[in-house]
Amino acid sequence: MGFDEEWAQLRDEAASRQETSMRLNQLPAEPGGGAGGGKGLVSTPTEKRAAANTIETVIVPDTKKATDWADEATAGAVGALKGWETAAGLKTVQTTWEKQVKTLTARLNREKGALRATVTTLTGVDVGRGQAIASIPSNLSKY
Structure with a gap:
């Protein structure tokens, strides 16, 4: 499968997972709406790690392969058209x-780092809050 076909397939798969809806000037269907209330907005640390790993092991290396291929093809065309204005344009x-x-690679690496940092931060906050709550003396713990 070529890069274009694989890219189109990945785009189609991502689009099929997207929830698209709009709600204007109405109350939420269920109580407690507001930001983050939709089922599609929830993710787990495992999903964030998987996304970061996919960026690191699939997307960035495949981007590099595509770049190398394009660089080789363009360099060949520039060499073949040496002395023509087309060669300068291709360069x-x-x-x-x-x-x-x-720019794209830097963005992907920032996204990967952000996903991993979010896992660490949110897990740490969750554990910290759990420990803080558990440390509060309560008569309920007798039951």
């Missing part, structure tokens, strides 16, 4: 492409 396109890939 400009290649430079722009490389900048965009660096």
